[in-house]
Amino acid sequence: MEVKINKDIREFTESIFFGLSMRQFIFSLLACIVAVILYFAFKPFFGIETLSWMCILGAAPFAVLGFVKYNGMTAEKFVMAWIKSQILSPKRLYFKSTNFYYEIYKEDIENLQLKDVRKPKKEKVIKDKKLKKKLKIGKEKIDENTNENI
Numbered sequence: 001m002e003v004k005i006n007k008d009i010r011e012f013t014e015s016i017f018f019g020l021s022m023r024q025f026i027f028s029l030l031a032c033i034v035a036v037i038l039y040f041a042f043k044p045f046f047g048i049e050t051l052s053w054m055c056i057l058g059a060a061p062f063a064v065l066g067f068v069k070y071n072g073m074t075a076e077k078f079v080m081a082w083i084k085s086q087i088l089s090p091k092r093l094y095f096k097s098t099n100f101y102y103e104i105y106k107e108d109i110e111n112l113q114l115k116d117v118r119k120p121k122k123e124k125v126i127k128d129k130k131l132k133k134k135l136k137i138g139k140e141k142i143d144e145n146t147n148e149n150i
Contacts, residue, residue, distance in 0.1 A: 023066055023074070024066045024067055025066075026066065027062050027063060027065050027066025027067070028063060028066055030062045030066075031059035031060070031062035031063040031066075032059065034058050034059050034062055035055040035056070035058060035059040038051075038054055038055045038058045038059075039051060039055050042054060
């Protein structure tokens with residue numbers, strides 16, 4: 001005698017009637033009841049072909065609710081999760097970054113920046129004589145040009 005055991009125990013479903021679980025059986029029964037009600041309600045108004053399509057379309061949602069699982073959730077859980085994520089939760093998520101290191105050392109950084117502002121900058125001393133002459137000549141030309149434009 002051989003007994004089949006599921007690899008994942010959470011996947012186990014007990015079959016009650018015709019190999020269906022209780023949930024599947026109840027929703028199948030509900031789908032059949034809806035189809036019969038639709039048939040007798042619309043029989044005087046439509047032909048057989050149209051009536052059969054109406055019964056199929058009316059019973060299909062109930063059959064789907066019993067058999068479909070999406071990401072391990074039954075149809076009701078999936079609908080509730082969808083409503084929660086799409087309707088109840090906000091659509092736009094705002095992210096504001098926080099630099100903890102900057103927050104910790106904020107005062108030190110500001111003090112260093114203030115010290116840099118307070119210190120006068122020293123002019124660079126040029127030791128090369130030829131370069132000094134070129135810079136002086138260039139500076140004089142710039143001064144002459146600015147005087148002419150004024």
